[in-house]
Amino acid sequence: MTTHTDPTKRHQAVLLFDVQNGNVNGDPDMENLPRTDPETEHGWVSDVCLKRKVRNYVQATTDEGIFIEHGGAPLNHKNRDALLEAGAEPKKATSEERANARQIMCQRYWDIRMFGAMLATEVSIPTLTGPVQLEAMSASVDRVLPVDVSITRGVVTKEEDLAKERTMGRKTLLPYALFVSHWFFDPFRAKDTGVKEDDLALLWEALEWRMWEIDRSAARGLVSTRGLYVFSHDNPRGNAPAHKLFDLIRVERDQAVDAPRSFGDYTVRVADDGLPQGVTLTALVEARQGVAA
Numbered sequence: 001m002t003t004h005t006d007p008t009k010r011h012q013a014v015l016l017f018d019v020q021n022g023n024v025n026g027d028p029d030m031e032n033l034p035r036t037d038p039e040t041e042h043g044w045v046s047d048v049c050l051k052r053k054v055r056n057y058v059q060a061t062t063d064e065g066i067f068i069e070h071g072g073a074p075l076n077h078k079n080r081d082a083l084l085e086a087g088a089e090p091k092k093a094t095s096e097e098r099a100n101a102r103q104i105m106c107q108r109y110w111d112i113r114m115f116g117a118m119l120a121t122e123v124s125i126p127t128l129t130g131p132v133q134l135e136a137m138s139a140s141v142d143r144v145l146p147v148d149v150s151i152t153r154g155v156v157t158k159e160e161d162l163a164k165e166r167t168m169g170r171k172t173l174l175p176y177a178l179f180v181s182h183w184f185f186d187p188f189r190a191k192d193t194g195v196k197e198d199d200l201a202l203l204w205e206a207l208e209w210r211m212w213e214i215d216r217s218a219a220r221g222l223v224s225t226r227g228l229y230v231f232s233h234d235n236p237r238g239n240a241p242a243h244k245l246f247d248l249i250r251v252e253r254d255q256a257v258d259a260p261r262s263f264g265d266y267t268v269r270v271a272d273d274g275l276p277q278g279v280t281l282t283a284l285v286e287a288r289q290g291v292a293a
Contacts, residue, residue, distance in 0.1 A: 001197055002282075003232045003280050003282060004200075004204065004230040004232050004280075004282040004284070005197045005200045005201040005204070006197065006200075006232070007131075007185075007187060007190045007191075007195040007196065007197060007199070007200050008187050008190075008191075008236060009187055009232050009233055009234070009236060010185065010186065010187055010232070010233040010235070010236050010237070010238050011183075011184075011185035011200075011230055011231065011232050011233070012182070012183065012184055012185070012230075012231045012242045012245055012246070013182070013183040013184075013185075013204075013207070013228065013229060013230045013231070014180065014181070014182060014183075014227065014228070014229045014246055014249050015138075015180070015181040015182075015183060015207055015225065015227070015228050016178065016179070016180055016181075016225070016226040016227035016228070016251065016268070016285075016287075017178075017179050017181065017212075017223060017224060017225050017226060018176065018177060018178040018179065018223070018224055018226055018263055019174055019176070019177050019179075019220070019221050019222065019223045020175070020176055020221050020222040020261075020262070021173055021174075021175060021176075021221045021222065022173050022174065022218075022219065022220045022221015022222060022223065023146075023171070023172060023173050023174065023219055023220060023221065024045055024049070024174075024220055024221070024223050025044070025045040025046055025049040026172075026219075031172075032172070033146055033172050034144065034146045034172060034173070034174050035137070036144060036146070037137075037139065040143065041143040041144065041145075042139045042140045042141075042142065042143055042144065043139065043140035043144040043174060043177045043179065044137040044138070044139060044140075045137065045138045045179055045181070046136065046137055046138075047134045047135060047136055047137070047138075050134065050138065050181060051111075051115055051134075053206070053211040053212070053215055054111075054203065054206045054207070054211055055068060055069065055111050056070075056211070056214060056215060057206040057210055057211040057214055057215075058110050058111070058202060058206065060214050061210075061214070062110075062202065064109075064110035064202075065108045065109045065110060066109060066110060066111050067105070067109040067111050067112050067117055068111055068117070075121055076121050076122050076123045078105075078109075079101070079105075079119060079121055079123040079124070079125050080123045082101040082102075082104040082105050082108070082125065083097065083098070083101045083123065083125065085101070085104050086098075086100040086101040086104060087100075088100075088101065090123050091123075098124070098125050098126055099126060101125050102119065102125050102126050102128065103194075105117070105119065105125060106128075106193045106194050107194060110199060110202070111130075112128070112130065112193065113130065113193045113194055113195050113199055114130050114131065114132045114193075114195065114199060114203060115130040115132055115133075116128045116129045116130030116131075116189075116193070117130070128192070128193065129189060130189060130193060131185050131186045131187070131188075131189035131190035131192075131193060131195055132183065132184070132185055132203065133183075133184045133186075134181060134182060134183045134184065135181065135182050138179045138180060138181035138182075139179065139180065140177040140178060140179050140180075141177075141178045141179070141180060141251050141253065141266065142177075142178070142253060142260055144174050144177045145174075145175075146172050146173065146174055147172065147173055147174070147175060148170055148171075148172045149170065149171055149172075149173070150168060150169070150170055151168070151169045151170065151171055152167070152168055152169070153167045153168075153169060171219065173219075173221060174221070175259075175261060176260050176261045176262065178226065178251065178260065178263065178266060180251060182242070182246055183207075184242065185200070187236040188236065204228070204230065204284055207225065207228055207284075208225060208228055208284055208285055209224065209225045209285065212224060212225065224263075225285050226263050226268075226285070226287060227249075227268055227283075227285050227286060227287050228283070228284040228285040229249055229270065229281060229282070229283050229284070229286070230281070230282045230284060231245045231275075231279055231280070231281055232279065232280045232281075232282065233278060233279055234278040234279070234280075235278055239276055239277065239278035239279050240276035240278075240279055244276070245275075245276075245279065248270065248271040248272065248274055248275070248281075249268070249269075249270050249271075250268070250269045250271070251266055251267075251268050252266065252267045252268075252269065253265060253266055254266065254267065263287075268287040270283070270286075
């Protein structure tokens with residue numbers, strides 16, 4: 001068992017990813033504009049978006065079950081199936097039967113074991129918080145300026161529009177943005193949900209680069225993982241606070257660059273000589289220290 005895939009250890013990770021000429025996470029309440037911090041104008045990508053990418057990768061490439069899936073069975077049906085398997089009558093299940101159904105759900109669905117789930121629906125099973133958590137919003141290193149461009153379509157939808165030569169539309173994209181995302185793994189919650197080494201290895205595998213490869217589209221642009229650094233603690237309670245570890249990885253824009261347009265406009269510095277005692281750093285995707293890559 002490698003250190004960074006050991007579910008009995010506490011882990012924190014820094015994920016660096018960028019987007020070129022795309023909209024990685026549009027806001028449906030803002031006509032799908034790229035999400036931004038209204039005060040700083042830095043770009044945002046939601047935790048829900050990133051977890052969706054991981055779920056899609058796991059579902060597409062493995063036999064693992066996914067609870068929160070696109071177009072899948074209603075959640076009430078999945079809860080009901082677990083309660084029936086636990087020998088319960090769904091509407092009259094006892095506390096013990098609901099707890100047994102909760103364990104069945106953890107065994108059946110990879111994303112419940114890892115991310116947890118809100119299971120208190122009409123067919124209720126005790127809700128659980130998963131061992132893998134991340135920030136509500138991953139922020140870009142620099143301010144972003146979304147660009148709104150016009151597009152045309154040479155066909156029409158309605159017969160009465162046949163005389164028209166074309167119809168117009170719009171899309172909004174980011175020319176470039178580099179994002180930093182922070183991830184957390186709690187071994188005590190992992191024990192509760194039954195996380196195995198393979199589950200944790202699958203998470204890192206998705207984040208390394210593979211989850212982007214099965215999610216390509218013109219609208220999202222070119223999204224790539226540029227760095228993935230995992231801090232692992234000897235003590236399951238932790239050997240150092242997360243923020244001190246995250247501060248060891250610094251991303252700096254080159255002073256000569258006013259408007260970043262590639263990852264080469266940045267330098268990533270990893271102060272691995274400042275690791276606290278009992279903490280191991282594993283660079284799964286690494287930009288060479290002190291060098292823009």
